[in-house]
Amino acid sequence: MIKIIFSDMDGTLLTDENKLPDGFDELIAELKRRGVMFAPASGRQYASLLTSFPNYHDEFLFVAEGGTFVMYRGKEIFSHAMEPEIVNEVLATAATLDDIMCVWCGKNDAYILRDFDKPIYTAGMDKYYTHRVIVDSWDEIDDTPIKIALYDWKGHAGENIFDKLGKFHGNLQVVQTIDWWVDVSATGANKGEAVKNVQRALNFKPEECVAFGDYLNDCEMLQAVGYGFAMANAHPAVKEVAKFHTVSNNEFGVLKAIRKLMDDGLI
Numbered sequence: 001m002i003k004i005i006f007s008d009m010d011g012t013l014l015t016d017e018n019k020l021p022d023g024f025d026e027l028i029a030e031l032k033r034r035g036v037m038f039a040p041a042s043g044r045q046y047a048s049l050l051t052s053f054p055n056y057h058d059e060f061l062f063v064a065e066g067g068t069f070v071m072y073r074g075k076e077i078f079s080h081a082m083e084p085e086i087v088n089e090v091l092a093t094a095a096t097l098d099d100i101m102c103v104w105c106g107k108n109d110a111y112i113l114r115d116f117d118k119p120i121y122t123a124g125m126d127k128y129y130t131h132r133v134i135v136d137s138w139d140e141i142d143d144t145p146i147k148i149a150l151y152d153w154k155g156h157a158g159e160n161i162f163d164k165l166g167k168f169h170g171n172l173q174v175v176q177t178i179d180w181w182v183d184v185s186a187t188g189a190n191k192g193e194a195v196k197n198v199q200r201a202l203n204f205k206p207e208e209c210v211a212f213g214d215y216l217n218d219c220e221m222l223q224a225v226g227y228g229f230a231m232a233n234a235h236p237a238v239k240e241v242a243k244f245h246t247v248s249n250n251e252f253g254v255l256k257a258i259r260k261l262m263d264d265g266l267i
Helices: 009-013 024-033 046-052 084-094 162-168 191-202 216-223 236-241 253-263
Strands: 004-007 037-040 061-064 069-072 075-079 101-106 110-113 132-135 145-151 173-178 181-185 209-213 227-231 244-246
Touching: 004 009, 004 191, 009 209, 009 253, 024 037, 024 253, 046 061, 061 191, 069 191, 075 191, 084 101, 084 145, 084 162, 162 173, 162 181, 173 216, 191 209, 191 216, 209 216, 209 253, 216 227, 216 236, 227 236, 227 253, 244 253
Parallel strands: 004 037, 004 209, 037 061, 110 132, 209 227, 227 244
Antiparallel strands: 061 069, 069 075, 101 110, 101 145, 145 181, 173 181
């Protein structure tokens, strides 16, 4: 029987209008009645996920920052920090990229340089990093680094960021999450490893876990569970690794697949 359901947010659980699907609260109540946990799994920071689910702080397990930070009922289940020397090297390389904003992601806050505290940049990070601090220098930060997120407001993150971080590929986890963002984290840090750590911490078997995703940073997560679902709107590579498929995010694919699992007696 299924014990936990992991779901990506943007392009998966949420509609294109950044809204939860109709009937979400009713389905969560039914999952709770059946003893099944729900776990948003996102590149968003933990604070942003809490903002998205104000009524479920003590019920949901939160896989934040692309799998580098996992919290449950206010307690850390797992984290995957970056070495400060590596962080500095990534920041130095990113500083050579034209018109690209860096977000220094820590356990407590997200940090941006004052030069980028402008609407053209911050508008793109509002839903992902609701809790952030403006600094004049990275040296001011007293936090644990778990990820560096790089933002291209023009929407060409693959060409303008990912392709230009070639020296880090293979040595760090470098993933384009959507057209505007590239995340850089420690080697092996991804949603799939976070899921495996949750499985170990809570004694869940892969076949007792479900996951939903749509983009490249979801591939490892879908492979770490017994029931990995790709959305109809998913990237082709995600559809290739997923064992199962459901309709698009705008058609409430996550909810429909969960109800089907219930009908099949798996939940």
